[in-house]
Amino acid sequence: MAPQDQTRKAAAKNTGTGDTSEAGSRHIAARLLAWYDAHHRDLPWRVTPGAFARGTRPAPYRIWLSEVMLQQTTVEAVKAYFRTFVEKWPTVEALAAAPTEDVMKAWAGLGYYSRARNLKACADLLARRGGRFPDTEAGLKELPGIGVYTAAAIAAIAFDRPAAVVDGNVERVISRLYSIETPLSEAKPEIRALVEKLVPQERPGDFAQAMMDLGATICTPRRPRCMLCPVCEDCSAVLLGNPERFPVRLPKNDKPLRRGAAFVAEREDGAILLRKRPDKGLLGGMTEVPTTAWTARIDGATTQDAAPFAADWRRAGRIGHVFTHFALELEVFHAHIEDDVPEGHFWSLAHEISGEALPTVMKKVIEAAIPGATKKLRPH
């Protein structure tokens, strides 16, 4: 063991909170980069480590698109959407040229739909400016849908800027490495300062991705695989014996339950009556079947009044769905109706349903009334 390592270990033991010295930081960054070279994940938007040193670089468009998709979303869920988007729209100019409606349809199912609107707004703005991305955190942060994290991530990964990239993974890794007892949210400034100390001048983009890969594959929320961790010996939480205890979080408030009714109107040929939700707010700009407000009392006496129009509504079932801040129970009604279209509604043909901008909750509703209706038809 190198003398500097002994010093570092002693310091960690003395403080019990991890070594924050410059030498300690350099050591940790170097270990992480070496680990990343050997164990990085291959992802559709990622280039191999050391790209900038070889004179290559990832396309900022692909990094931006992946980062927006990855906001609060798992890598596995994003992969297929990312491939679809880059195939449909290979450049920011192509995305800018696309109708917003097509973008919403392609985003359907991924959630947090304001991301799709901001993505489109950002593409439009950049296309008008010649299609080039800003190459600094400050410039990126000005763009729609790009906040502190995403600006730092694009600056680091696409432009190799030494930005402090702090996401949920990094918060977990840092809070363990330095055994931070302060509950999350309150600890964020402290975590950011520690990351700023760690970011190396060489390969900052790879360092950011290394931290996130470590959090995703080794330093996981539950049952971290500390025996495989490149910075296990530097980790204060390991020293304390229970890394899983970090990060410390405040207890959460429980979710209220809302109820409502949804109405699946079916035409003779199997077409389904739909409408578009307002651009702002919950499921903004997405498509839905007619529903009551989602707080309405649902019982036999109110059902007829709650329906958007008179029909022979039959109870088709009940679906449950959990959003970020409330749970929803929808009573689903089904009826066959004539061809006239109520104001603000439109018919979607059976073979078009799967391509509509239907959020998952609405697919559940339609499936409850007409099993298989939202599944993609397979050619035979």
Added chain:
DNA sequence: GAAACGTGGCC
């Protein structure tokens, strides 16, 4: 600064 904003996977 708190609240709004989706969805799927895991145990």
Added chain:
DNA sequence: TGGCCAAGTTT
């Protein structure tokens, strides 16, 4: 099964 969590941003 229900709570937790995931590469956060906007208002």
